[in-house]
Amino acid sequence: MVQTLTEFDTIAAISTPIGEGGISIVRLSGEAAVPIVNQIFKGKNLTKVPSHTINYGHIIDPETKQVIDEVMVSVMRAPKTFTREDIVEINCHGGIVVTNRILQLLLGHGARMADAGEFTKRAFMNGRIDLTQAESVMDIVRAKTDKAREVAEKQLEGGLLTKIQAMRQEILDTLANVEVNIDYPEYDADTITAKQMAGVSKSVIAKIERLLTTASEGTALRNGLATAIIGQPNVGKSSLLNYLTKSDKAIVTDVAGTTRDTLEEYVSVKGVPLKLIDTAGIRQTDNKVEKIGVERSKKALDQADLVLLLLDASHDLTPADQELIAATANKKRIIILNKTDLGQQLNKEELETTTASEVIATSILQEQNLTQLEDAIKQLFFNGIENSNDEVLVTNQRQVGLLQKAKKQLEDVIIAVNDEVPVDIVQIDLNGAWDTLGEITGESSPDELVNELFSQFCLGK
Structure with missing residues (x-):
């Protein structure tokens, strides 16, 4: 018989990475979670144990009476659980075979396989968390820095x-006041109500703008900052990549044009997650392979959030250097x-004045002033925010898009x-802004959006 998937089913999934390890956890959530596990558990009667207890025993196959594994079973009863449903977690040995065997037994005794993100979705549907908190669950899993x-x-x-x-x-x-004015116009004046609508719109716009100023930092923390290491051939780009990654990811030689393709690596620099892209040296070349690398370097430059532009301090600026300085003028950049x-020919202070950029003089080979470079990266993106203990950051494009939409609706009110315009017409945009802000938290989100968001989660989460 084909099982109908409903939000009331008891769901099960493996909640730890598949592979060898100390333990694996198989999680269930739903009204039948405890009875289902009790059918395959040899130990205490789980239907009678107190909530939020861990119970020792064995998982057995009821048909063959074979012992599958020695386990610890956590029983947590609603509503004081993550999903606000009964939850059972089976802590077994961390082997692929034994973990899958336990899952199959659970599926054979009344549970169904959880969809991606379904545990967190149930927490949202049952009022345990809102959409911003649900997104933060995935952010914690994917966090690249402290x-x-x-x-x-x-x-x-929250x-x-x-x-x-x-x-x-x-x-x-304010909307309540508008309704009163529409229903009982003798108790209020349109001009007073209109001023209230404009006033609250200005107030909320200011709060939205404050949140939007955190968007670049929040997105950088969530996704990593696309950072292109740009410069002429043999200027030290690969050496810088190797220093920041603390490894020999890139080949370093005295031969210009060694790097023929873009190399990518994730690193954390002073708490800032960077997606480093070591590019081929940008120059005119007749070599077909190197030419492809140069084109990819230019593409990486276009897509970069941050540019680390390396110049050879031991020589005067070349026309090619000037072209790179001009090409990165509209980017957030640090000139190195x-x-x-080898001796310094370029004037640091003069270059800072002419380029309006942070300039750091260094010898990557001798590891001079590289800590200063790391500090500059941190300062550039988290000045005034990194040290704040109560700052809330907007961390994804869904939130940014909805905040911008609400701001536009409030601007239309003003x-x-x-x-x-008559207040009952102005009310439409004000009510729209209220709904749009509700989409951020999920209080007025369409089902399609909710399903799409949770489908991005991993199984067991």
Whole structure:
């Protein structure tokens, strides 16, 4: 018989990475979680044990009476669980065969396989968390630095939720006044109501703009900052990549044009996650292979969030150097004067003035001033935010897009008020902004959006 998937089924999945390890965890959630596990568990009667207890025993195959594994079973009853449903977690030995065998037994005794992200989706559907907190769960899993983890933890605690709810309440209070004015016009004046609508719109716009200023930092923490290492051949790009990654990822020689393709590596620099791209030297060349590398370097430059532009400090600027300085003028960049150990011909202060960029003189070979470079990267992106203990960061494009949409709707309210549009018409945009902010937290999100968001989660989460 084909099983119908419903939100009321008891679901099961492996919640730890598949492979060899100390333990694996098989998780169940749903009304029948405890009875299902009790059918294959030899030990205490799990239907009678207290909630939030860990119980020793064995998993057996009821048909063959074969012992599958020695386990510890955690029983957590609703509503004090992550999903607000009964949850059971089986801690078994961390082998692929034994973990899958236990999962198959559970599926054969009444559970169904969980969809990707379904545990977290149930937490959302049951009011345990909102959409921003659900997204933070995945951010914690994917965090590449301690700072990224800290920001995700704040989101999970409801940092962004609190701010969004406060803005929605501010709008809602005004909408209530508008309704009173529409229903009982003798108790209020249109001009007073219109001023209230414009005033609350300006107030909420200011709060939205403050959140939007954190978007680049939040996205960088979440996804890693695309960082292109740019420069002429043999200027030290690969040496810089090797230093930042603390490994020999790139071949370093005295021969110009050694790097023929872009190399990528994720690193953490002072809490800033960087997706480093070591590019081929950008120059005119007749070599077909090197020419392809140069084109890829130019593409990496276009897509970069941050540019580390290396120049040879032991020589005067060449026309090719000038072209690279011009090509990166509209990018966030740090200019690195490398090879100072060979003598410094370029003037650091003069270059800072002419390029309006941070300039750091260094010898990558001698590892001089590289800590200063790391500090500059951190300062460039997290000045005033990195050290804040209560800052809430917007961490993904879904949130950014909805905040921008709400801001536009509120700006339309102000324009309409100034044009003396009737309040019941202006109310439409104000109500739209209230709904849009609700989409961020999931309070007014369509089912399709919710399903799409949770489908990006891993199984067992």
